[in-house]
Amino acid sequence: MTQTQRSGARPGSTAPTIAPGSALAALRSARSRSRRRVGLVGAVLAAAVVLAFLATVSLGDYPIPPGDLLTSLVGAGPARVEFVVTRLRLPRALAGLAVGAALGLAGALFQRLLRNPLASPDVIGVGAGASAAAVTAFTLFGLSGAGVSAAAVIGAAGTATLIVVLARRGGPGGGLQGVRFVLIGVGIGSALLAVVSWLMTTASLTTAQQTLLWLTGSLNGVTWAATTPLLVAVAVLVPLALVAARALPRLELGDEAAAALGLPVERARLALLAVGVLLVAAAVAVAGPVSFVALVSGPVAARLAGPGRGSLPHAALVGALLVLAADLIARHLLGDVPLPVGVVTGVVGAPYLLWLLARSRTRGAT
C-alpha cells in the first residue's frame, strides 16, 4: 500500500499509468536481461568444464605441466608424456565429460517431461534396470567389458519399455502422465534392486565387491575401447535431445493446450523419453549408475540460469562439471586408494541438494 503511494507520488513514475509501449519495453528489457544471464552462466559453466577437463588430464601420479600437455594433445610432445596423456588420461577425461553430460541432460529431460523433481532416471527405475542386467551379466554369466556394457544398455531400454507399456495401457486417462509413469517406475526399480541385492549375496566376495564398485559408478580403468562408442553415442544423442526438447515448452502447457497448438503429444513425449533413456544407457554402460548426477544437474542448472529453455544445455554442462570434478577428488582423496567417482558425487551432491532445499524453503520459493 505504502509502496504504491510512494511510487505514485514520485514524478515521472510509470506505476499508475502504464502506457502499452513502456510495458512492452519493460518486458523486452527483462527478457534480454534473463537471456544475457543464461548466456553468461553458460559461458562460465563451459569454462569451468574445460578447466576441470584439463586438470583431469594433467594431474595424477605423473603430473604434466600445461605446456607439455598442449603440445602432446596436438601430437608433438615427448613420447612419454604423450603416452600418459593419450592412452591413460584422455579416455578417462573424455568418458567423464560424456557421462556427466549425458546424465545431466537425461535427468533434466525426465524431470521436465514428468514435471517431478524426483523423476530422474535413477529414481524411476531406468538406472536400476541397467544395473540389474549388468550385474546379472557379470555375476551369473561371468561377462566383462563390452558384454556388461551391452547388458546395461539392453537393461535400461528394456526396463523403460516395460514401464512405458505398463503406463500406457492404464485405461482412459492413462498415457504417460507423470504420476503413473513415475510410480510404476519406482515399483519396478525397487524390485530390480532387490534382485541386485540377492545376486550380491550369492556371488563370491570378490565378485560382489566388483559389483559394488560398478554399482557406485566408477571411471577407474576406462580405456578407449569404452570411451569411443560412448563419445559417438553422445555426439548423436545430444543434438537429438535438444531437437526433441523443443516440444517441452508446449508440453508444459498441458496436454490439451499442446494438442491445440498442433503438437502430436504422445509422439513428442515418447521421443523425449527414448532419447533420455538412451543417454542414460550410454552413460551407465561405461561408468555404472553414477549416483546423483542425473537428479541434481537439472535443479542446479535451473537455479543458476533461471528456468527456461536455456537450462537443458546448462544441465548437461553441470553434469559434466560434476563428474569431472568428482573424479578428480575421488582419485586423490585417499592417496593410494582410488575411490569410485560415484562415492564423491553422492557425498558432495547430497549436502548441496539438502542445503538448496533448506535455503529455498526459508526464502519461500519452491
Next chain:
Amino acid sequence: MTASTVVAPGPPRTRRGSGTATTLLVAAALLAAVVASLAIGPRALPPSVVLDALAAFDPTNADHLIVTEVRLPRTVIGLLAGLALGPAGVLAQGLTRNPIAEPGILGLNTGAALAVVLAIGLLGIRSLTAYVWFGFVGAGLAAVVVAGVAGVGGRSATSPATLALAGAALTAGLGSVTTAILLTDPNAFEDYRFWQVGSLAGRDLGIAAQAAPFVAAGLALALLCGPTLNALALGDDVARSFGRHVRRDRAVCGVALVVLAGAATAVAGPIAFVGLTVPHVVRALAGPDHRRLLPLAALAAPTLLLVADVVGRLVAAPREVQVGIVTAVLGAPVFVWFVRRKRFVR
C-alpha cells in the same frame, strides 16, 4: 443441514462394504499366514508334529527343534517387523501426502544401514543384537535431518515434494559414505551384504524381545495418529482451521514413524516394498480413512511378510531367498496393478 455438521472434520463414511467384514478378512489372512509360517518349510513336517512341538515340546526331537528354534522365531520376527512396517508406510505417505513415500524413500533405511556399517567397520561389532541399536539411532538421525531440511515443524507448510527430495538426497549421500566404507573394508562388506537384503532368518527371540517394546510404543502412537493424518490430508491450512495443531501433530506422528521404521530395520534389516505396497492395498480395501488404514495395515503387512518368507523358503530350496527380495519381487506386480487402475491417479 446445520453449519456445525458441515464443518465436522470427520471423513465421509466409506462406501466399500462393512468395516468389520474387511477387518475379519484381513485378520483371518494373517492367522493363515502364521499357521503357514509354522507348518511349511523345506523339511516337510505333518501338522500333528508342529502342534506337538508347540504343545508338548520334546528337546530331543529334531523335528520339534526345527519348529521352535527355526520357524517360531522367524514367525515372531516377521510379525514384529510387519506390525511396524505397515503402519510406518501409512504414516510416511500420510505425513508427506506423497503416494510413493515410504521409510526407504525418506532415507530412514539408508540412515540405519550407514549406522550398522559404521558399527561393523569402525567398531568391529558383529552381532545382530547390537545392530538393533545402531539401526535405530541411524534411522532417527536421518529422520531428524530430513525433517529439518524440509522444514517439518517450521512456520510455513512443508511441501511433500521437498520432503521426498530431501529423503532422496540423504539416501544418495549416506549411501555413498556406506559404499566408501565397504569398498575399503572387505570384512565389513562381507557382513553387510547379507544384512542389507532384509531377512527373517538367523534372528533369535532375544532380538524380538529387544525390539518388541519399541514396536508396541510406536504402534500405540501410530494408532493415535489416524485423525491427525485425516486432517493433514486436506492440507495444512484446512487442518489448522479445524483447530489441529499441525506442527505438534506432525512431530508426534513423525516420532511414531521413526520408531517403527527403526525397529523394523533393526530386527529384519531393510525390507523393501512392504511400507510402499501395503498402504495402497489396504486403501483399496477400506477407503481413505486413516483411522481404519493404520490398524488394517498393521494386520496386512505381517501377512505379506510371512507369506513372502514361506515362498522364499520353498522357491529355491535347499537354498533360500531372503524375505526382502521376495516382498520386492512379489510386491512389484501388485503395486503396478494398483497404480494402473483407472481411478488411482486423478
